[in-house]
Amino acid sequence: MVSIRLPYLGSAVQYGHTCVGLCSLLVTLLFVLLIRQLAKQRRPPGFPPGPSPIPVIGNIFSLATEPHVFMKKQSEIYGQVFSLDLGGYSTVVLNGYDTMRECLYHQSDVFIDRPSLPLFNKMTKMGGLLNAKYGRGWIEHRKLASNTFRYFGSVQKQFERKISEECMFFVDAIDDHKGKPFNPKHLVTNAVSNITNLIIFGERFTYDDHDFQHMIEIFSENVELAVSGWSFLYNAFPWIEYIPFGKHQKLFRNAAEVYEFLLLIIERFSEGRNPQSPRHYIDSYMDELDQITTESDSIWSKENLIYSVGELIIAGTETTTNTIRWAMLYMALYPNIQEKVHKEIDSVLGNGKPPSLEDKQSMPYVEAVLHEVLRFCNIVPLGIFRATTQDAVVNSYTIPKGTMVITNLYSVHFDEKYWTDPGTFSPQRFLDSNGDFVRREAFVPFSLGRRHCLGEQLARMEMFLFFTTLLQNFNLQFPPGIVPNLTPKLGMTLQPLPYSICAVRRQQ
Numbered sequence: 001m002v003s004i005r006l007p008y009l010g011s012a013v014q015y016g017h018t019c020v021g022l023c024s025l026l027v028t029l030l031f032v033l034l035i036r037q038l039a040k041q042r043r044p045p046g047f048p049p050g051p052s053p054i055p056v057i058g059n060i061f062s063l064a065t066e067p068h069v070f071m072k073k074q075s076e077i078y079g080q081v082f083s084l085d086l087g088g089y090s091t092v093v094l095n096g097y098d099t100m101r102e103c104l105y106h107q108s109d110v111f112i113d114r115p116s117l118p119l120f121n122k123m124t125k126m127g128g129l130l131n132a133k134y135g136r137g138w139i140e141h142r143k144l145a146s147n148t149f150r151y152f153g154s155v156q157k158q159f160e161r162k163i164s165e166e167c168m169f170f171v172d173a174i175d176d177h178k179g180k181p182f183n184p185k186h187l188v189t190n191a192v193s194n195i196t197n198l199i200i201f202g203e204r205f206t207y208d209d210h211d212f213q214h215m216i217e218i219f220s221e222n223v224e225l226a227v228s229g230w231s232f233l234y235n236a237f238p239w240i241e242y243i244p245f246g247k248h249q250k251l252f253r254n255a256a257e258v259y260e261f262l263l264l265i266i267e268r269f270s271e272g273r274n275p276q277s278p279r280h281y282i283d284s285y286m287d288e289l290d291q292i293t294t295e296s297d298s299i300w301s302k303e304n305l306i307y308s309v310g311e312l313i314i315a316g317t318e319t320t321t322n323t324i325r326w327a328m329l330y331m332a333l334y335p336n337i338q339e340k341v342h343k344e345i346d347s348v349l350g351n352g353k354p355p356s357l358e359d360k361q362s363m364p365y366v367e368a369v370l371h372e373v374l375r376f377c378n379i380v381p382l383g384i385f386r387a388t389t390q391d392a393v394v395n396s397y398t399i400p401k402g403t404m405v406i407t408n409l410y411s412v413h414f415d416e417k418y419w420t421d422p423g424t425f426s427p428q429r430f431l432d433s434n435g436d437f438v439r440r441e442a443f444v445p446f447s448l449g450r451r452h453c454l455g456e457q458l459a460r461m462e463m464f465l466f467f468t469t470l471l472q473n474f475n476l477q478f479p480p481g482i483v484p485n486l487t488p489k490l491g492m493t494l495q496p497l498p499y500s501i502c503a504v505r506r507q508q
Contacts (some may be wrong), residue, residue, distance in 0.1 A: 046398030048081035058085030068381035068410035087236020095411035097442035108449035113387040115404040118238040128307025137299035167469040181500040196316030202280035224491035296361040364437035368430035370459040380408040418442035
């Protein structure tokens with residue numbers, strides 16, 4: 001007799017039950033997460049209206065291209081205060097000068113915080129300076145930075161001479177191209193960054209310092225990556241950190257490389273330090289570290305020093321660099337405007353002497369051109385995201401404490417209530433009938449309130465001296481047959497797409 005043994009099916013059945021159980025658990029978990037995410041997307045009572053969000057993702061995809069333009073268009077539908085859902089983060093968008101002034105100036109202490117976003121936590125642990133939460137840490141770090149920028153920078157006459165010296169290094173580097181086409185980004189970036197370097201490190205870096213150039217390039221790349229779709233998705237779903245691909249991973253790798261480099265140069269420039277006799281920002285920060293006696297002083301740390309130095313470098317470089325690059329582009333694009341700039345510079349500096357800040361009041365047209373570049377090009381169109389420190393009421397809407405707030409500065413500079421034909425590049429709007437420079441109320445490139453750009457005074461000095469020195473020495477024009485693309489490269493700042501330009505020596 002042949003016996004046939006049937007296979008034992010108990011283990012297979014048990015395995016099947018286990019799989020079914022795990023799948024059920026997973027489906028239940030996903031369902032709970034979905035319900036939780038949808039609940040987060042519900043607008044609180046009295047919250048501003050806005051475009052309908054996609055379930056779970058919200059309005060993130062709407063910010064993929066020209067988010068500042070999208071937000072201004074939405075304000076024409078929903079009003080100057082409206083809301084977006086950014087993956088479960090209920091966000092209020094402020095548009096127009098009247099709203100911006102009400103919130104950032106009259107309610108400055110309410111709209112002064114930073115949102116607790118996973119990306120900010122990952123990058124700086126909500127420390128440092130620019131992304132720090134409102135509180136003693138931010139107040140003390142801003143106070144130190146402001147005092148350092150004044151003491152080592154803007155209040156010293158000799159610092160103006162240092163900027164003028166850098167302007168001549170810049171001119172000499174441009175001269176090396178002998179009027180042939182070149183991309184000015186590299187030279188402008190190095191020249192501008194050196195002004196901030198003088199305050200932070202007490203020294204400038206040569207234009208062929210490849211390590212420092214590499215760091216600046218990484219910083220510039222991160223300014224773009226920080227507002228990419230992947231970054232918004234990371235804020236909504238932090239678990240994607242474990243996905244090995246995506247622009248957020250590039251952002252994190254760049255940050256780690258930059259922080260490692262900054263640690264090295266901080267240690268290098270703190271050598272030979274004489275306590276309480278600071279030579280630059282790093283020494284001043286080290287003096288604060290020396291004073292730590294209690295745990296409450298822990299706002300000062302080596303880690304926060306690295307974050308602060310990095311933020312000051314990029315804030316002091318990216319905005320002014322892009323302003324000058326846009327100014328060069330528009331001078332070549334509008335030779336009639338450039339000719340008026342040349343005439344004014346020649347009339348004030350007829351003997352070929354280098355420009356000084358005292359000459360600014362005698363150059364209203366130069367001032368008007370620089371202001372129009374800042375208005376028209378909107379270097380930082382959305383500012384840096386803010387958050388409310390307490391419940392607020394704006395335009396009869398209720399904005400709860402901790403709500404993320406986006407300030408659409410672009411909408412202010414294109415606010416038809418304050419600007420005639422805002423879509424036209426016209427320096428004349430900053431001049432009166434006598435040709436004198438006129439300040440305009442709805443001009444906020446450095447934002448408003450207590451969290452406005454602390455480097456505004458330094459930036460204005462740099463822009464005037466670099467631009468005037470450049471136009472005193474060169475005539476800017478595009479290579480024959482070249483028409484530049486005026487579409488900005490999107491990021492936290494709006495920078496020109498790479499372009500070539502010819503800087504031809506002027507006959508003095």
